[in-house]
Amino acid sequence: MARKILDYAASVPLSVQSGQTLIPNSPAHLQLASVGVFIPPSATGANRVEVTTTVGVLNNTPPPSTGRVQFRIFRDGGEIFNELQNTPSSFSSTQSSVFTFHTVDFNLTQGFHIYSVTVESLSLVNSVIGPITFSALAIGTADTVSNDQVINYQASVPQSVQGVAPPVVIPTSPARVQLAVLGIFIPQAHAGNNRVQLKATVGVGSVISFSDQYLFRMFRDGAEIFNTAASLNLVNVSFMSSGFHTIDFDVAAGFHVYSLTVENLTGGTAQVIGPIVFSGIVIGTDTQLASNQNNQVLDYNASVPRSVQVTASPLAIPSSPAQLQLAGTGINIPTTPAGTNRVQIKEPSGVSIMSLLGNPNYVFVSFAMKKKYLMRPIR
Numbered sequence: 001m002a003r004k005i006l007d008y009a010a011s012v013p014l015s016v017q018s019g020q021t022l023i024p025n026s027p028a029h030l031q032l033a034s035v036g037v038f039i040p041p042s043a044t045g046a047n048r049v050e051v052t053t054t055v056g057v058l059n060n061t062p063p064p065s066t067g068r069v070q071f072r073i074f075r076d077g078g079e080i081f082n083e084l085q086n087t088p089s090s091f092s093s094t095q096s097s098v099f100t101f102h103t104v105d106f107n108l109t110q111g112f113h114i115y116s117v118t119v120e121s122l123s124l125v126n127s128v129i130g131p132i133t134f135s136a137l138a139i140g141t142a143d144t145v146s147n148d149q150v151i152n153y154q155a156s157v158p159q160s161v162q163g164v165a166p167p168v169v170i171p172t173s174p175a176r177v178q179l180a181v182l183g184i185f186i187p188q189a190h191a192g193n194n195r196v197q198l199k200a201t202v203g204v205g206s207v208i209s210f211s212d213q214y215l216f217r218m219f220r221d222g223a224e225i226f227n228t229a230a231s232l233n234l235v236n237v238s239f240m241s242s243g244f245h246t247i248d249f250d251v252a253a254g255f256h257v258y259s260l261t262v263e264n265l266t267g268g269t270a271q272v273i274g275p276i277v278f279s280g281i282v283i284g285t286d287t288q289l290a291s292n293q294n295n296q297v298l299d300y301n302a303s304v305p306r307s308v309q310v311t312a313s314p315l316a317i318p319s320s321p322a323q324l325q326l327a328g329t330g331i332n333i334p335t336t337p338a339g340t341n342r343v344q345i346k347e348p349s350g351v352s353i354m355s356l357l358g359n360p361n362y363v364f365v366s367f368a369m370k371k372k373y374l375m376r377p378i379r
Contacts, residue, residue, distance in 0.1 A: 003139050003140055003141065003142075003143075003150040003151065003152060003153050004043075004139070004140040004142075004150070005137070005138070005139055005140075005150055005297070006037075006038070006039060006040060006043050006047060006138040006139060006140050007037045007038050007039070007136075007137075007138040008135070008136070008137050008138070008342060009035035009036055009037050009135065009136050010035060010133070010134065010135040010136075010342055010344070011033040011034065011035050011133075011134045011135070012033075012131070012132065012133050012134075013032065013033050013130075013132045014056075014130030014131050014132045015130070015131050015133070016130055016131060017056055017096070017129050017130045017131065018129070018130050019129065019130075020058060020060075020127035020128070020129050021127055021128045021129075022060075022125070022126075022127050023057070023069060023119050023120060023121045023126045023127060023128060024120060024121065025120070025121050025122075026070065026120040026121060026122050027120070028120060029072070029118040029119060029120040030118060030119050030120070030128065031116055031117070031118050032053075032055060032116075032117045032118060032119060032128065032132050032134065033053075033116070033117055033132055033133075033134035034114055034115060034116040034117075034134070035114070035115050035134060035135065035136050036112055036113065036114050036115075037049055037112070037113050037115065037136045037138050038111070038112050038113075038138075039108050039109065039110050039111060039112075039113065039138060040110060041110045042140075043110070043138075043140040043142070044108070044109050044110035045107045045108075045109065046107065046140060046141045046142050047106075047107060047108055047138055047139065047140050047141060048104055048105070048106060048107075048138070048139050048141060048153060048155055049075075049104065049105040049108060049113075049115075049136055049137065049138045049139075050102060050103075050104050050105075050136070050137045050139070050155070050199075050279055050281075051073055051081075051102060051103055051104075051105065051115055051117075051134075051135070051136045052100070052101075052102040052133075052134075052135050052136075052137075052199075053071070053073070053099075053100065053101055053102065053117050053133065053134050054098065054099070054100045054131060054132070054133040055071070055098070055099050055117075055119065055128060055131070055132055055133075056096060056097070056098045056099075056128065056129050056130050056131050056132070057069060057085075057087055057096065057097050057098075057099065057119075057126055057127070057128055057129065058087075058095075058096045058097075058126065058127045058128075058129045059087040059088065059089045059095055059096075059097075059124065059125075059126055060124075060125040060126060060127055061089065061124040061125050062089075063089040063095075064089060065089050065124055066086050066087065066088050066089070066123075066124070066238070067086065067087035067088075067089075067121065067122075067123050067124030067125070067126045068084060068085070068086055068087065068121070068122040068123045068124070068239065069084075069085050069087055069119055069120065069121055069122060069126050070082060070083070070084050070085075070119070070120050070122055071083050071085065071099070071101065071117065071118070071119050072117070072118050072119075072120075073103060073115065073116070073117050074115065074116045074117075074118070075105055075108075075113055075114070075115050076113055076114055077114075079161070080103065080105055080160060081101075081103040081160045081161060081275060082161045082162060082275070083101055083161075083162055083201075083203050083241040083274075083275050084122070084162055084203065084205075084239045084241070084273075085097070085099050085239060085240065085241055086238060086239050086240060087124070087126050096129060098131070099241065099243070100243035101201045101241055101243045101275075101277075102199055102201050102243065102277055102279070103157065103160055103201065103275065103277050104155035104157050104277060104279055106155075106157075108138075115134075115136050117134050135344065139153045139281070141153070149283055149284035149297045149300075150281065150282070150283060150297060151186065151187065151190050151194060151282040151283065151284055152184050152185055152186070152280075152281075152282040153279075153280070153281045153282070154182040154183060154184050154279070154280050155182065155277070155278065155279035155280070156180040156181060156182045156277075156278045156279070157180075157275075157276070157277050157278075158179065158180055158276040159274035159275050159276045160274075160275050160277070161274060161275060162203055162273050162274040162275060163273065163274065164274065165274060167205070167271035167272060167273045168271060168272040169271055170204070170212075170214055170262050170263065170264045170270045170271060170272060171263060171264060172263070172264045172267045173215065173263040173264060173265050174263070175263060176217070176261040176262060176263035177261060177262060177263070177272075178259055178260070178261050179202060179260045179261060179262060179272060179276050179278070180200075180259070180260045180276055180277075180278035181257060181258065181259040181260070181278075182257075182258055182278060182279070182280055183255055183256070183257050183258075184196065184255070184256050184258060184280050184282055185254070185255050185256075186251050186252065186253050186254060186255075186256065186282065187253060188253045190253070190282075190284050191251075191252055191253035192250045192251075192252060192253075193250065193284060193285050194250060194251055194282055194283065194284050194285060195247050195248070195249060195250075195282070195283050195285065195300060195302055196220075196247065196248040196249075196251055196256075196258075196280055196281070196282050197245060197246075197247055197280065197281050197282075197283065197302075198218055198226070198245055198246055198247075198248065198258060198278075198279070198280045199243075199244075199245040199277075199278070199279050199280075200216070200218070200242075200243070200244055200245065200260050200277065200278050200279075201241060201242070201243045201275055201276075201277040202216065202241065202242050202260075202262065202272060202275070202276055202277075203239070203240070203241040203242075203272065203273050203274050203275050203276075204230070204232065204239070204240055204241070204242065204262075204270050204271065204272055204273065205232075205238060205239045205240075205270070205271055205273040206232040206238055206268060206269055206270045206271070207238075207269050207271070211231065211232070211266060211268065212231065212232040212264060212266055212268035212269065212270035213229060213230070213231045213232075213264075213265045213266045213268075214229065214230060214231075214232075214262055214263060214264050214265060214266075214270050215227055215228070215229045215262065215263050215265055216228050216229075216230070216242065216244065216260065216261070216262050217260075217261045217262075217263075218246060218258065218259070218260055219258065219259045219261070220248060220251070220256055220257070220258055221256055221257055222257075224308075225246065225248055225307060226246040226307050226308065227308045227309060228242075228244050228309065229265065229309060230242050232268075232270055239273070241275070246304060246307055247302040247304050249302075249304075251282075258278075258280055260278045283297060283300045285300065298331075298332075298333065298334060298341060299331040299332050299333070300331075301329040301330060301331050302329065303327040303328060303329050304327075305326065305327055331343065
């Protein structure tokens with residue numbers, strides 16, 4: 001048994017950094033992208049729609065300064081998600097940032113639904129410079145016999161917006177707090193022949209500490225499979241929403257519990273303020289093309305050179321135009337759906353930038369990974 005892909009839609013207004021579009025001051029906002037997703041009558045009230053966004057922003061205010069923007073995601077005009085992000089600048093120049101986040105919408109009614117993402121400035125002058133990527137994947141929750149090879153999909157969204165629930169204090173390591181948990185079943189037919197893609201979006205704020213460093217961990221059945229650190233520095237960043245993901249390879253048959261935790265490495269005052277989104281999709285590796293069937297997974301491949309931080313063995317990033325290849329994968333596009341497909345690529349990598357004081361200023365996701373999966377759309 002499997003889960004059926006109901007629909008997939010994507011919009012890429014900018015795939016590279018190009019020009020500047022001024023972000024208006026709140027409550028005015030700038031719509032960045034929109035997509036439409038169709039839920040068939042057979043799946044009404046039994047579905048999940050995973051919406052993912054990547055946006056590049058520039059702080060235009062002379063340094064040193066820290067701006068603030070708010071992203072919102074809407075379905076049919078109703079807000080379903082929001083998050084705050086600081087837009088820092090360095091001591092010598094303006095600074096660009098790229099933000100990735102996602103949410104999950106549960107149990108939509110049948111029909112055509114429009115998702116849109118917007119941004120507004122809460123302080124200082126900020127611009128969108130690209131990239132802008134916006135996608136929505138609709139998956140049915142009922143068991144079905146199909147060649148889609150989406151074996152299972154689960155999601156947990158304790159908080160979809162900021163400020164609606166009390167903040168969660170991040171305890172000092174080795175103590176940690178569990179943010180979300182989900183259970184995924186792997187049938188015997190797909191034992192040891194699968195990929196579990198886990199995605200998380202978590203918003204964190206600091207109120208007193210000059211600097212906070214905190215560590216996210218992912219566990220499968222109590223065993224750690226991923227970690228990544230992030231930092232807040234009140235001089236530059238007091239709010240940060242971290243988006244990250246990993247791939248768990250060839251999981252055994254049975255029911256598996258995946259959990260997401262966070263702990264403070266510096267004993268500061270960082271708190272989880274929302275959103276909190278955690279999702280997992282299981283894809284089989286023996287994808288087969290079925291005739292007369294839309295929205296199929298045509299191929300899937302993943303590379304995870306590092307799933308945890310290895311600070312003792314960093315990879316030096318060369319000065320441009322030289323470059324460092326982090327990972328590579330290959331996919332096969334069958335002849336039949338040539339030209340009628342979408343290839344989704346995600347490449348988070350861990351970077352530590354040293355400040356003038358010699359301390360990590362920002363530490364983003366901790367691994368280098370390239371992930372692709374190819375889907376055939378309804379046409």
